[in-house]
Amino acid sequence: EVQLVESGGGLIQPGGSLRLSCAVSGFTVSDNYMTWVRQAPGKGLEWVSIIYTGGSTYYADSVKGRFTVSRDNYKNTLYLQVDSLRAEDTAVYYCANYAYSYGYYFDYWGQGTLVTVSS
């Protein structure tokens, strides 16, 4: 059974940092494209970052230079280091597997972890 379990969210002051984790079971993180998607309260979905099988990483313009995605192959875990946090980064952060057939799509999602940026 595939499971993605996020952790690491919480209440943090503006300018602060957190490291979000996504522990995966049922498939190998390093063999897949892994992403982070966030959802601000009452808002829609926003793609945040991706790490490819080869290790290349990409980010949405809104987080570029402040967020860093990485993975630990031994722990089969995905991470998102979030620095210089702003109020507008307040959201539920989901990790998701980015699958490919004819097109790309997000097939497995975690339950999400809430990051609240507030003083």
Next chain:
Amino acid sequence: QSVLTQPPSVSAAPGQKVTISCSGSSSNIGNNYVSWYQQLPGTAPKLLIYDNNKRPSGIPDRFSGSKSGTSATLGITGLQTGDEADYYCGTWDSSLSAGGIFGGGTKLTVL
């Protein structure tokens, strides 16, 4: 403001059919495959449709997807109260170096 445009809300009675539209452009829907996601209240999104019209294992055939030109449509027949949720379309955009884009979401109310 999302690149993909969805109606904010749709509604229908139990047992009826509803469609949700997703409008884009040639840089996204027009030249890429579309996926659809269901988000029940307080839960994570769930994949409903991929590659425009394919259903993952376990998704009932009440859910269908189609694409024409720069628009896509999600259809739900035999509506149930348990279908009340937010629905999002997603695809790739050629202006992106990576990742994907989503529509703004549509709230389905089963009256």
